[in-house]
Every structure is written in C-alpha cells, then in structure tokens.
Amino acid sequence: MPDPLHALVYQLKRTRSLIVVREQRPKQICQVTLEKFMSFGLGSSAFGNTITCLGCANGAGKGSNHRACPNVGTLCCTACNLVKYCSDYCQKQHWSRHRLVCEHPLLNPDWQPAWIGEARKPTFLIHLSYRPPSQRPVESLWGNIPGFDCLQLKFNEGLDPRRNFKLCFPASGDIRDLVKTVNGLPKDYLGQCDILLNDIDAVTMNRNLAVLVALLGPGPSLDESAEVATHLMYSSGLTENTSTYVRRCLYQIYGNGSGDGDILFRSSPTIRGQGKIYAMQTSIGTKRPMEMFFSDLDAEKTNASRKDVLLDPMHEDERHRMFSDLKPEHRIAFMRFWETGILAPFALDASVFSRHNPLLFSPQGEWLGRKDANPLRGWDIPAVLQSGAKHGTEPADIFGCLFFHVKDELREFARRMKDFQINLHLTQFDARVLSKGLSVGVLNAFNGPIFDRVQLSNLLDIIGVRGCLVDWGPLINRENKHSSIVAYSANWHHGRSDATAKDNPRLMEILSKKCLASPDLQVRLGTIFDQGMHSPALIRLIESLDAFVDHEASFLDYLQEHEADFGLNKANLQVRKYHKVHPKRFGIPLAFPRQKLPNLLKEEFYNYFVLGNLQYSSRFVEFEGAGQTSSQENRGDRRARFA
Template sequence: MRLVTKHDIVEEWEKKVLLTEDPHTHRRPPLSRLPCANQDPNLLRACDKPGTRHCSACRLVGYCSQDCQKEHWKQHKKDCKDPIRSSDWQPDWVKERRTPAFMSPSSMTGWEQQSMYGMGQILWGNTPALDILNIACNEGQKKHCGSRHCSRIPSGDLRHIIRTVNGLPKNYSGRLTLRINDREPITIIRNILMLAILGLLSDSSVAAEHSLHIWYSVFLPNAYFSDVLPVLSEIINKLMSDDDATIDLSPSSTLSIATTSNLRSSLGMFVSNGSLDPGQANDAFTHVMNAPERVDYRHRYMAALRPSHRLAMFEWRRFGIVQPFGAFNAHLNTPNRWLFGPGGRLFMFDSANPLEGWNVDDVIESGKRCGATEEDIMGCLFFHVRAQLLEFAERLKRFNISIHVSAEDARRMAARMKAKAPEVFQGFDRIEVSNIVDVEYVGVASVLQDWGPLLNKDNEHAALVGTFMNWFVSQPTAKAESAGPTVITRLMKEIFDASQARGGTPALRGLLSRDPSSPELLKLFASMDFKYENSKAFLAYLRKVGADEAAERAGVRRRQRHTIVPGVRARSHL
C-alpha cells in the first residue's frame, strides 16, 4: 500500500475496496454461449437462455424462442432497420457530392494524419496473433517436451504470447521461459495486470472475461472492484520492493518483473488518476473514435464492409465494448482506467481496431462454436479472445511457465543479455522483434547485430522473426498501384472474374469511368494488393538495406522456407 499512501489516495482506495463488500453489486455469470437478446438494460432484465434463433434480416442477434423475439422486436427494430445497414448506404462525401478529406490536397499523410486523434499509444496489435514457436512445423512432436526460451521485444500486447502458449502440445512437459519487453511502461503495466489476473484468480472463466475487457473495452464489469483490486494490490506491493518482483501465478508458473522508476511511475499514474465517471469515459472515447472531422476516414472503412458488419463496427465505435451485439451490458459500467491517460484522455489513435490483432477466420469459427453468427463480428471476437484467455489461464496452472517482464530499450536489453555468462544464458529458441526492423526504428542490420548472436546455437530451428511494416513506402513496385497500367488492369480483371461480376470487362470499364472517390472504386484499388505478387520487390528491398550481409556478420541466415509464419490464402470477411 506504499504506492497508495505516496500518492495520497488512501481514502479513494478504501472506498473502492469497500465496494467489494456491496451485496447489491449486479454480477453477471461468465458468457460462454450467445445469449437470448431479449433484454432491457434500463430495467436490468434479461433472458438467460441461449440465443439459438437468429434474426433472419440482420443475423446480429439470437433469441431462445419466437415469443422472446416478438417481445424484443420494438427495441431490435431500431438496429435491424438502421440506415447504415441499407444496401444503398453511401458515405457522407458521396451524399454531399464533395471530395473526401483523405483525397484533399491539403490532407496530411502517414502518421501525421493519425497523430491528431488520440494520445498515440499502441495498446492493441495490428497484425494477427502468431504462434512464435509453432513446434509442430519446426522441432516436431518428438522434441516437444524440451524446454524452450522465447523473447518478444518490443512486446506490444499479449496476443503473440497467448497464442504461443496455447499452441503448445496438450501434453507439453518442458519448461517454457518467456521474456516480454517493451520500452513503453504503460504497455507493460497493462500486460502485468492481465497476466496476474489470469494466474491469480481461481475461476479461470471470470479471469478471462476481466482480462478481455481490460484489454479491449472502455467499460469493465462492476464486479471488477471485488475481483481485480486484490490482484492489483498484490502487484503494487510487489513493485514497491527494492528488488525485482516475483509473483507466483500458480504452483508451476511465475511472473518476474524488472522494476524501474518508470514502471512504478506509470502504475502510480493509473492508481492515482482522479475518478473517471462513465459519462466522461464515453465522451473521451467518442471524442477520438467519432470526431466529426474524421467522418470520411471512418466512412471509407465502413464502405468496404457488409451491411451488418457496418452496424457492428458502428456500435463498437459508439460504446467501445467488445461483446455479442445483443448481450446484456448494464453491468459493464465501470470506466476502464487502463485505456485512459492523465485528464481522462483516450490513449489510442482513432484507427485502433481490436479485430486487427486476430485471424478473422479463427475469430468467426470461435464465434460460431458459441452460437454467434458471422455477421456479429464483435460477438465472434469476444468468444474467440475469451477462449484464448481461458485456455491460457488453464495452461498457467498446468504447465511450467516462467515469464520475465521488463520495460527497457531493445538494444540495451540485447547488450545486457550478451554480457551474461554462457552457462547462465544459453540463447533463445525464438526472438520476435515486431517492426523494429523497419528503417524508421532500429533497422534490420542493427537488429541482426544485436539479437542474432543471442539465438540458441544448439537448436537448428532457432529463429528471429520480424515484421517489415513500412518497407513498401520506399520500395518501387511494392504496391499494386505502382506496378504500372498493364499489371493494374490485369489485377482488376482478376478481381472482377473472381467475384463473377456481370459483364466482366465491360463492367470493369464502367466502374473505371466513375469518380475516383467512388466507394466501389476505392474498394477495388484496396483489393488489388491482395492479388498482387510483390515478393520480388521485397527481396529487392532486403538487398537494398543490406539484410543478407548483416545476417552473415551476425552468424545467421535468411530462411528459404517459412515454418513459423507460413503463407496464408487471403480471404475477406469484412
């Protein structure tokens, strides 16, 4: 409690703790199946039966019976017949016959375009979760029991860690050591809290839902105080220790934290920030996610979606809650302090989207297994992330997992690891470096120089995995639009043929005669990159930045076959 005392918030902290004893707290059980949508939050009334009969029009909600569907129609009608679901819905710039802001000569480009909206913290991943070990395609089942040592620098959120642990064989008996590092202490504090919740709460289902909402929702369940504050108290007490902190997540798993003044200060900011009421939280979220001057950017995204997906995303941008579309939400009334900074400002950019961190095919399959439909994409995401977190929490209890967390510069961390004696540290089986290989950050040559020697030389499958997120900016022919008119015409025809567009090439000519800001034309241009073969351009980029020479100096080589992140066939659900 020293941190609480230091920031002079003892009285506020005690009030929150007292809420844990409130017998009137409206607790909802964990949501494992799509619920009946016949509910009224204003009356705190909800049908608790599964929603097995889906609305035939929007397919966004389910009901347990025809009676419940009829009773709820007056409420659901507003959503089901929302103009945004209309097949002839058009962006505002089309209806108002003007040039959209993103095509204006005065519009900013790149990161500048986003920096005005939100505080710029990247709290959610924007690439699908990866199994960094992928043992089945590398070491193989015969060696799956061996101990493994992985590092993520910078870590960002926990999606890769969760996916990796859940990808281990069910009978894994080795020791898994995970090192999670990010120079942003806010990111690390959020990760520590989620890991502690998943390990320390006895009910894994409850832990999974709390972690999901802390991760992705603007509002938390009102049982947050009674369930999570004891865990937060444990973290505070540990981080205030002079030595590095260790939390026993289970009898077999531990969480070790390299404490720093920045880490303590960030935790103090979250704890000591003034109370944020629901209205303030909603206003702060709306200010970023629904800024009037950003409507064209939102509508450009919406125009490429199916009607019910438009409404699902619109609903998320209104309320900021990840859960099934028709689920009861009155209990989600506690502002999520872990998404807001000083003064109650939302941490993120307005482009942040929780869907981007997961494979959409997997998301939809998880949703269907729990009774949701493909149209209820946020409901599918809820069930997918919940299942991943639940499995992760159970594996923390069954497997031998050692998690080490730090918040330091990636290059300094590498130097510190190299200074360790070989008998103490024998190298990583996997190192995931995210996009610091981009020239705007550390660069591929420096990353290989720093981290290549830290791979486990005794494991032929040891690998360093990175993401070249910005390579296309400086590389000619990296994107379809720069490949020349012949290639562009061929790609457009392939897209039209694949979608069985009536009239084929004549229909294509008709589309190309439209205004450049036509939503259909913009969607077509965006689709070209999915069909465009740019591997030669990427290899040229690697040569330009000296990747192979840097690899040779570091004692590593580029793989000829991808066995950790295998190629996938592009498929669009949204």
C-alpha cells in the same frame, strides 16, 4: 446491486433453462458447473455471471418485474442476424427497441458513403495539417497483425513433450503472440519454458503485466479470470465487481510503489500453478502506468473521450470508407462496439459496465486508442467465427464472436500456465539495450546464446535490418538447428515507388490498358468508373491490388540495401528460403512455403483483408544459423540467399 435472494432465484432459473437448451443444441457450449455457484461475481451479466453461450436478446424480459430474459437465444433475427431470441414472444416484445437496429440506414445494402451523395472529394484525400491534441490518438492499443505461434513445433522440433524452450519477444506490444505460442505446446507438455516479454513502452509493458496477473492470479475460476482479462484488453468499461478485483491485482503488483532511491522496480506476483511471473523495469518507468492504473476517473468522462476519437465528425469520411468495404451487418456491429466500448455479444446490456478500464485511459481520462479502433486486426478471423459458432453466435455478430474467441484462448492459456512449468519474465527496456544486457548476463534465466526463437515483431522498421541481426543473431541457440529469428516489415516499401502496386505512379495507366485489352474487364470496371475517381469500389480495387502482386524481389532488394549481408555475416546467419514459423506474407498457409501469392476465395479474402484489415504488402522474414539449410536450397546467385 441485486439482493442475494433475487440472485439465487435467477441462477436457478438460468441453470434450468441452460440444461434444456443444451439438450436441444448439443453443439452449443452452455457450461453449468460447480464453479458458477462459487463465483466471485466477475462476469459480464447483470448478476455477475460469466457468459458461456448466447443469451436471449430480450432485455424487457417476462412478467411484471421486467427483468431480462434468462433463456438462451436459439431463434435468429433474419433481418439483421445480429441477435437471437428464445421464442417468438420475446422477439415481439423486444421489437420496439430492436427495430432501431433492423431499420438502421447502415443495414441497407444500397448504402453509400456521404461523399458520394454529396458529390465531393472525400476528406481523407485532403491533407489535414492540424488536429487538436484531444483528438490525436496517443498510441495503438491493439496490434496490427494476428498473433501467431512462434514455435510451430510440427514444422520444427516436433511434439516432444519433454523439450525445454527459451523464447524472446523483444518488442511484444501485447500478449497475443505469447498466448498463441503457449497454446501451441503439446497438451501433455512436461518440459520447462522460459519466456522473455519486453517492450520499450512502459505503459504497454505494465498493461501486459496487469492483464497477466488478473488472468493467472489465484482465486477466481478460470472462466471468470478469462472474462476479466478479455475486458481488460478490449473493453473501455468494467463492471463494479471487476473493477474492485482489478484494483486488488494492481496493489499486488505495485504495493505502495518502489522504495526511495531504487533504480529498478521488481515484482513477482503470485499466480496459479508451478510457473512464476518476474517483472523488472526502471522505477521511473512505473510512474505513468501507476498514475493511469490508480486513477479515479468518472466513467462518463472516459466514455466521452473515447467517443470523441472514434466518432469524431471530422473523420466521418474515413469511417464511411471503412464501412463501404463491410457487409451491412458488420457496419452495425462496428457502430455498436464504438458506441458502447464493450467487447461482448451484440445484445448484452452494456450499462453494467459502470467503471472505466484504467488500462486504456491516460491519467487525464483520454482514451489511448486510434480513431479506427478494430480489435479484429489482431486475430485469425476464421478461428474467431468458429469460436462464435461454438457458443451459438452468428457471423454477423462479429464482436460477439471475437469475445468468445479471445475468452477461449485466454482460458486455455491460463489452464496451461497452471498445469505446465512456464516462467514469464517481463522487462521494459530499449530492444538494443536489452540485447546487450543479455549478452553480458544481466538476466540470470537468460545467459548466453540460448533462445530457440526470437520474435522481433516490427523492429526491422525501427532499428533496421543490420541492427536487428547484429544485436539478436548472437543470442539464438546454436545447439538447436531449428532456432530462428522471425521479423516482419510493414514499411519496407516506403520510398520505393515501384515496390507495390498502389504506390506505382503509372497505376491508372496500367489499369486503363488492362481494361482496353479485355472487353469483359472493361464492362466490369466501367460500372466502377461510373461513380468517378472517388468511387468506393475503385478505392477498394486499388488498395487490394497488392494482395495479388508478387513483390518478393523488391523486398529482397530492400534487405540488401539495408545491409542485410553485413548483419548476416557478422552474426553467422542466413535467410531461410522456406519459412517454418510464419508465411512470408498473409493469406498463404505455412504448409505451402513455395507459394508466392494468396489463393483465397471471396469470403476468405473478406475475412482476412477486410474484417482483419491485414496489410497486403507486409512481409515476413526468418533468419537461421548459417549452414542449417540444405545445400540444394542454398544454390544460386546472391539474391537466392534472400529467397
């Protein structure tokens, strides 16, 4: 640990340099506030300071002590665009190490996957019947779709600051939808908002609880709390100070565990502001999360476990398949994130993250993520890039941009939770059991049909269309004409060979006919076919076809085949013709509900579907009380009811 004198000198130098740079770059946020001098030391830098703007990448520093340069980076490395320096001097001093990045083969625009150079079939097309347990991901740590505001007030109730809301997330997964929804409330919100956040998985529910308590608990500044929560969600390691603080938060939640014989475990940790957090779950459900959270694991062991999954040689072709779609600088950014496990600007010294993150590892030290870990999936990439630019980060450093974006979103969420009357109720039950419990008044805060929104996530794929409607339809607030149920399905097309383009058995025949019918297309596709059937460009072409195919009719057939009519009649609901919470598919603005296909520029397509890894065929559906849509919208045949 640095001594206090060195820390004070460093802080004064850093403050002076930030003030100068702020005058030079007025659009770049470099906050120098009193709270930085009252710090708990929970930031990501070597001295525990939070990161508010991009620093100079020179880790060698100046002078005989070789400390990292404390200045802000303003000069971008034009070869990779991943790092910035404060001066030519620092850039030259750092070159001996940075050249490993600038000269990396993945940065070569002509890079090709290994299976192309070796002229073989890629292994991801070969069925692997066995994978050792240590290499099998236990669960998905991060969601597959971007979080969204489930209120969308400007399209629904309007921006009345005094309106009360009750919201339900029966299969929450993580807190992104919660954060986006709270951040979408009016800035002068004066009403009361009660939010039910449930997940059947005990580890997921308790992970959300731990992140919220670390973010909203009193003590650290909002900036520090937001940075801690960002790492808790996405980084496999924590700094020494952060680890100690998180352990304190966990003791506040769980204490010594539930009492003997108690069926339910309840907790109401202290948070800033007027609102409350209430957590209720089965006592037996806390066993595995507590084993994880209070484990004392070696960081080297946990890092090795994570790398065993992410950098497994058996899955090199799958990584190369992903890299073939990416820009060269983003290939390097992904490799850096996978190697360090830390969500931070590219040049940040990751060695200070010397403790493991107990929320992301099993009690045995196994990393709980997937082999293609990509936290970008869960966020709006254009917004991520905007946040990065605001803090001085280039688009090439995509995970640096994501760090600043997540931190900004969490900080704003924490501020609103402090200033607004918002109560969070976390539960851990099966969604079907929860709906029945709510119907008979198990939770005092949610009695009767009172929810203004129910965000079902992917429950359509788990309990079916009919089950979702029968269970949750009776619980929406009939006094609010804007009340709705929102859900999506990623698997609706499974078993339907004609539902999507890439699953069509006649796909290659159709492509060949299109190619022959258009000389211009024949020339362009001819280059792709030159590398054979396993060309990365051909694989990318086939996978992207569904972004430009309207499969709404097939999705409506899917709803009907899964007894949507029965569920709608039973719950007195109807399908919305024009969505008011989330577009029917990705790439279409909510403001254009009649649009059927994405209309994206090349860069937008790359951001949404390559970096964000959105699924082209995923479909959203919204249900509302019967009779709430105008008669003109409801005219037509039976299928129009689902349009």
